[in-house]
Amino acid sequence: MSKKVDFNKSIQGLSLADLQARLEEDKLRLKKLEFAHAISPLENPMSIRSLRKDIARVQTAVKQKQAEA
Template sequence: MSKKHDFAQSLQGLSEADLKVKIKEDEMRMKKLTFAHAIAPLENPQSIRALRRDIARLKTQLRKTQIGA
């Protein structure tokens, strides 16, 4: 399976509170990465894109749990 599919499968069993905590942690990591990239170029700038997409997947899963889908 793809990494995206594995990530989505790992989110299935998480509660709403767990998802919110994970979103907060990833958003802080995102801020740190973008700040570090502004100071000096990152070795792998694609990691910012991947993290941004993971945050979006987390928010989507949170919304699904909130509406009960």
């Protein structure tokens, strides 16, 4: 649970442009992880799930910032 709280605190201070850049980076990392997992199983396949959740949290923060503006 603390990872979620720490992650939310770290993205709250970012601007909209920074959030969108982070979103694109995370999506690219997810594609690479999924590709690597398709070739040979990852040591920790749960990392894919946690990255997907992080992407969803960033997307939520982006939508909140857009609603404020």
